[in-house]
Amino acid sequence: MTTDLSARVRSTTSESTTTAGRGTRPRPPFGVSVISILAVLIALFALVPLGYVAFMTGATGWSTAVALIFRPRVGELLLNTIMLVVFTVPICLVLGVGGAWLVERTKLRGHRWWAVALAAPLAIPAFVNSYAWVSAVPSLEGIWSGVLIATLSYFPLVYIPAAATLGRLDPAIEQSAASLGLGPWAVFFRVVLPQLRIAMTGGGLLVSLHLLAEYGAFAMIRFDTFTTAIMTQFQSTFNGTAGNMLASVLVFFCLILLLVEVRSRGTARYARVGSGAQARPTKLALHHYQIPSQLALLALTLLAFGLPILFVFRWIFAGGAGIWSADEFLPALLQTLGYGTVGAAATVVVGFPMAYLAVRHPSWFSKMLELSNYITSSLPGIVVGLAFVTVSIRLVPGIYQTSGVLIAAYVLLFLPRALVNIRSGLAQAPKELDEAAQSLGKAPLVSFLKVTLRLTAPAAAGGAALVFLAIVNELTATLLLSPNGTHTLATEFWSKSSEIDYSGAAPYALLMILLSAPMTYLLFQQSKKVAGQ
Template identity: 85%
Template sequence: MTTDLSAPPTRGSTTTAGRGNSPRPPFGVSVVSVLAVLIALFSLIPLGYVVYMTAATGWDTAVELIFRPRVGELLLNTVLLILFTVPLCLILGVGGAWLVERTTLRAHRIWAVLLAAPLAIPAFVNSYAWVSAVPSLEGLGSGVLIATLSYFPLVYIPAAATLSRLDPAIEQSASALGLGAWRVFFRVVLPQLRLAITGGALLVALHLLAEYGAFAMIRFDTFTTAIMVQFQSTFNGTAGNMLASVLVFFCLILLLLEARGRGSARYARVGSGAQAKALRLPLHAYQVPAQLFLLTLTALAFGLPLFFVLRWIVAGGTGVWAADEFLPALLQTLGYGLAGALVTTAVAFPMAYLAVRHPSWFSKSLELSNYITSSLPGIVVGLAFVTVSIRLVPGVYQTAGVLVAAYVLLFLPRALVNLRAGLAQAPKELDEAAQSLGKPPLLSFIRVTLRLSAPAAAGGAALVFLAITNELTATLLLSPNGTRTLATEFWSKSSEIDYSGAAPYALLMILLSAPMTYLLFQQSKKVAGQ
């Protein structure tokens, strides 16, 4: 029996969405597209601010302010910081991931979590602990030390996730062809880690450009610390704006280098079938050195900061736990974190829906705008909102809404990536079936798509919450008068050399960040398997 697909449906028949077509979105494709475009335009505010301020300054003045010895000094510091820190993070991250996932390392499951743990400690808390241990720390070497110990998990987590899901059959084939263990690693395994390495290196570099507190504490000048000094002395003066334009240019160069380094090669298996069980390389005599190496690394990156935080708490006694001081900071941090996480996740929905259900150059362009903005340091986003709010809508300057809006722009990709993965796992055929049974698009979206993507949305919201909890620069610039978050109170007290008073805020940030860091580690392994 055949069916004429070109014939119109007869009276009383039911027409369903054809296979391969997308179900109707809850508010129509045009409405979702308009929302996504508005979000993309909103996300370009910081970049537009930099372009406008550079143009308004005038070519002669801009050249004079950019091409001066101070900018050259900051540029040299930044380049050297990146050139030393990124390779060290790559070595520690990839090396740690390989030991955990591909060798007979004892207690490898425990080490897998411990190597991700330093990410729960904000870099400025790490710097505070190291200054407590060695008060004379300052300069480039100290910056490289603290940044490496703070950011190597950004390489370790994606590298470990990739190795855990990498089909070992390719390694076994290389070994069968006579390649030794080291040649297999460099010629077979390492190329498979290309995406993890380039992505991790980009994240580390962008964090180095954005970090303020860690480098200010050890008196190491970078673009971000210099911009903050300019803002505090001249309130968003021309010199600070020109430094911000150089910093943004630097970020865009890093994005282009990462895209070029990532390449267009495919790293996925084609076809189904059972994945072979990974054969772990015996460590033999290297078991003890490997254990000592990981023990030293985690002790320096996680143990030392935690030790000095607890030491300062003990030294301060019960007085540092005065509820009228730390409780408002904790509650406001939780409030801003929850509000920012919910708003960011909601804002990410239209763009994620278009990217998954209606992929095109249009949806990819909208996504790219958010990634560009999120790569900008928090201080640039903060300066943009300060300028825009004062000049266009002065009534909203230093309000909670402006601060939450800045959080949305800074951390939107964290929610967007998770939502995109969650929507991709929600079969559109179920939505089509619900609509073919007479359910309105909005109801079918809530009962089917939203329900199935809820875990991914919750994961993205948790990661946004973690980022907001530890955010410092944008909060310092935009927070309303009287705002007290854990990060700003910690910074205020540590700047006054009240290390005992700062310790409770540091500990609370670590306790809030730890479960979110574990969630990020577990989620990365799931994403690597998709």
């Protein structure tokens, strides 16, 4: 009898293992069709700004559109924008990759401290950086001032992915090249640099898109770009045709940048295949370059982080205790926290259906839906803001300048920040656990909440933190869409600084930096975690 019972147990176990081995997918919490419908609706919602640009261009008429686009003013703005991108992006690439190489591949003293210090400028909004530099040098204006401020604000966007990539590269290839007689510089340019291609193109794209979207930093130094010109047109003629045509040119420029980045990735393999532990990198001794390297990094950190902090505190001390009136800055702080929290939560919730479809049911359909969100997020905040202004006024006038519209704009602008994290979390949550829960009689929704959602929660929280950081520092869409009486830290800072009340603006700048610093550190730590460090 004992033998028969053992045989039955083995038979049952074998059947269960065979069934599990067939790769039966867990049933989604609401069904594939419902999740697909939600994902399609989200994708259509994400295409509202592109639809707005296409509609306004068509409604303007061909002859009028040509006359407005091909005029000297547009040529001037296009030249300014191209020059800004052409000069700023290469400098950011040099600073970002150079800093990452020093930290990750050399015997730089204090390299752990420098690793964090080079990421720290990302906690300072570009318009706060411009405010500090104008305080230091009031005569700043023009293209070179724009390049200076943009470079100091955005080079960490290249440094962080470059450092993460260097951290996870297998140094065996570098060691082999060195053993064949190549010197350190030859190894760097012929072996290391090609493997940083994806990090460099991705970082360069982020810098370029930030340059196209930035308003406050360039308006403060009186440097005209498409974004500053569109805002000026909006303020003078509300939803004028000229401003809409400028927005269409700006959108076209953004799409060109996206295509260039996709083509520049190439088709080379960067992954390491094979068993065994990754070798530890051989860090190069700097010798007599140690002091120049330390001085260069110190100068960069002081200019990008130290100077803005110095002048924020200088204006705070100059203003005295009177600028800390709770009646003014406390509502702005609370509303910023409220919008940031609600916007981050809404973005994560909206991102879940598309992420679930992409991970659990991958197909060309899910990829196209996901791509629509990335295209929209690449558009400047002013274009998204104008789209929501037009759509709300023409279709649903009752929702114009309501908190719901502003939250919806935040979701569109920053959805990819949450989507990437949620996808990563779902990919690391084994579907077999969901299958096991359902095989034990749990409903799909219950198993999703108790298993998949709990395993994905840390990644979703990281995505929410990044969205929160973006909302805290968002200016243009908030200026266009915020309800009457809304005061955020960014808009109050801009209101005070526009009135040349630099002391009054300083507390808002400090609060934005204090809110941004932990999120910036989280972003840095996430990149190092991905690198396996």
